[in-house]
Amino acid sequence: MIPYIIHAGLILGACLAFYKLLLQRETFYRLNRFVLAACLIVSFGLPLIPVPGKFSIQPAVQSVSQKPVTTVTPANFLPVIEKPANAAEPITVAENAITWESLKTWALWLYWFGVIALGLNFLMQLFILLYRAYSKPAIIDGRYRIVELNSDAAPCSFGNNIFINPAKYDWETYNQILLHEKIHIRDGHTADILLAELVLIFQWFNPFAWVYRKELETNLEYLTDENLLRQDEVDKSSYQLSLLKVSAPHFPLSLTTNYNQSLLKKRLVMMNRKKSNLHTGWKYLFIIPVLVTAALLLNKPLALAQDDVARTDKNAKQDQPRKDMRLDTEGAWFATIKADKVSVQFKNDDDVHHSSNSSTFLLSELGSLPRDKSGTFEIKREAGTMQCTGKFEGEQGMGRYKFVADKNFADYLKKEAVDVNDEEDMMVFFFVDLRRSYVEMLKKNGYDNVKKHDLIPLAALKIDEKYITSIKESGFADFKLRELIPLKSLNVDREYIQEIRNAGYKNVTLNQLVTFKSQGINGKYIKDMRDAAKTDGRPSDYDNDEDFGNQLVSRKALGVDADYIKSVKDAGFSDVSNGDLIAMKALGIDGAFIKSTRAAFGDIRTHDVMAIKSLDITPEYIRSFESVGFKDL
Incomplete structure (x- = not known):
């Protein structure tokens, strides 16, 4: 399935x-x-x-025609190994299986990494919105809270909060914006956006999900426009004109309902479309x-x-279905020796779940290996002993395994409040090579009562005392152990943190580091952005602004780099702001478009170019009016 x-x-x-x-x-x-x-x-x-x-x-x-799952015993397994003529065939199959299983494992890790990254981004946006809503001055208008901003951000709403900079708009436009956002709040559009964002967290790899979220937001804007134009005090022409005035270049957070500039042309078209027939x-x-x-x-x-x-x-005792897809404590192993290391794949006997684990051991850990005839060997670790039966032919081998947990180590973990339920839990600790010294190291650094679901990835990623200390010495004294998991998996180290800070972003947080690293943002990119574009007239400590991290991610995601900024400046916009850069890139405006537009319309501003692009106004379109007598448009 x-x-x-x-x-x-x-x-x-x-x-x-x-x-x-x-x-x-x-x-x-x-x-x-x-x-x-x-x-x-x-x-x-x-x-x-x-x-x-x-x-x-x-x-x-x-x-339906699959054979019932049976337990493969050494008696009917080892003769296949002992046939020299057929020995190469099963070994080849095992090698292919290892490759396929490894690919599936990496794909699963990649998927969950994406879920974690987008989940953290979702929570970060939620925190920023709530912080803005209740830390900035607000006007209470019945059920609505009008939060006054000082930035160039586009008007938007979240929950019962409307975010707007009143100084940027005339009174009529300001009132129409409030009416628009109040409809979003009244009809509960935030719930639709949050639902779509939650789906994106788990469907981040699916391009259909991203398009679906955009279509959902677009339809909400159509619905809001329709409801607003039904009101007697709103004139369609003046409302459409106000939309052009409100086309702000600074993108708000994706959790909000907002004046999305890229939807402007579609909204204007749909406002003037004939109503659909029932x-x-x-x-x-x-x-x-x-x-x-x-x-x-x-x-x-x-x-x-x-x-x-x-x-x-029928086969309750022999073939009891598993509650999960963990590896059994008994099954088959396949191994390949490479230099001083041995790559071993442990597999369940059943044909339903296909559970397996691929681990690499030092050759010295396996002791004396049975060569050319069946024998036994053991792999011992603190969590238990892997007892193996089988043989090696050349650099490859196969056979049966049985895991025996170390009771003393299990008792020790329970004493340390680690939830150990069965031998399968202990086998997981065996594979990640969990040791008493590792648990004691965590306690020494102030982390008592570490949970099993945290301890396993910590040990698997080899998050040691040196790494923990390096994060603390980088200025993050108070963090949870689980926060280190995405950091380590992305290879966020002291050097990367210092690189980001040296680039001017001194108050970066752990969550932002995860987001930056996942987007490929490094110190050079941050420095290029600062060197290439002004900061909208903000003070020199703009790196402390809560919007800066979001702008960096937006620019990187849209592909705004030094070359793009240079092309914009070369086209005549030498003082373009960060917000304008993001908006222009999102609209597909490049240096060539700017040059052709300025050549046709003269000395115009960035906002004019964006309005022209969003409405698909071309020099040919303007000339068509001149031909019928409108010379001074």
Whole structure:
């Protein structure tokens, strides 16, 4: 069966295709909102529902006809090894399996790293928004809190908070902005955005999820515009003009509903579009066959699920289903010797879960190896002993293993409040080579009662006292052990931290370091950004501003580098701000576009260029008005 998260991603992609093909151009914005939000939830719930086997499109024979899982004993396993003519074949298969298992392991680590990185980014944005909302002056207007800003950030809303710089707009525009954002708050649009952001955390690898989030936000803007224009005191022309005035270049955080400049042209078009006819409502019914087809094609057939239960009842003692996919304490091993190291893959006997673990040991840890005939050897560590039976032919070998946990070490861990439930837990500690000295080192550094789920990655990543001390000496005296896991996995060390600080970002946090490193932001990039662009007139300690980290990530994600900034300056904008750079890059404005625009329209500002680009105004378009008598546009 395909992994659940990929299954959900495929259904999400099908829902996106349905929306783009049939609903995107319809003006039933409220219904579209419901469909988009419901499809997000259905995409993650539908894969959990088994379908009747007779309706499933999946070939059920492959699963039903599998042989019952049996325990492979040394008696029927070792003769395969002892046949010289066939020895090369199983060894080759083992080598291929190691490569495939390693690839899957790395893919899983990469996926969870992405989840951690985006999850941290989500929490950081949430904290920044709440901090802004309750640390800056605010006007209470009934259920609404109008938070006054001093920056050039675009107006936006989050929860019941409206963020706006009142000094930037005239009174009429200011009131229309408030009306717009109040509709976002009244209709609870923040919930839609948060739902889409949570989906992105777990679907970060899925391009459909990113497009889906954008479409959801776009529809919310259409819906808000429609509701606002229904009010008698709002004139369509003046409102559309105010949108151009509000087109701010400084991007707000992604958790907010905001005046997104890249959507401006689409919003203006949809405001003037003829309302959809009620007779087109039949299109919405097409979502049902889309979801049914996805379920029949991807979901596990119900017959197979029932067959699994029947087999379990029949062979309860021999083939009890596992509660997880951990490695059993007994199974098969495959090994390859390379120089002074041995790469060993330990695999379960069953054909269902395919659980395995690949570990590398020093050749000296294995002692005397059985060569050309069956024998035994042991791998001893503090967590227990791996007793192996089998043989090596040349540099490769295979056989059976049995893990025996060290009771004294298990008692020691329980005494230290580490949750050890069974021998399988101890085998995990064996693979990461957990030692008493490591636990004592953590206690020495002030970390008592370390949890099992933290201790395993800490030991696996070899986060030692030297690394912990280096982070503390870098100015982070108070942090949790689990915060070191993404730092170490990304190779964030003392040198990287100092590099970021030397570039001018002196108050960087651990979460920001994780985000910077994952985006490939280094000291040179930060310095290039500071050298190439001004800082919107902010004081020299702008590196302490809470928005600076977000700007860095935005610039890096959009590909704003020194060459891009130079091309903008060479085109005539020598004092372009960081916010303008981000906005122009997002709109696809490059040096060539700026030069052609300035040549056609004369000496214009950055905001004018962005407005022209967002509305797709070209020199040819202007000349078409001149030909009919409008010479002074």
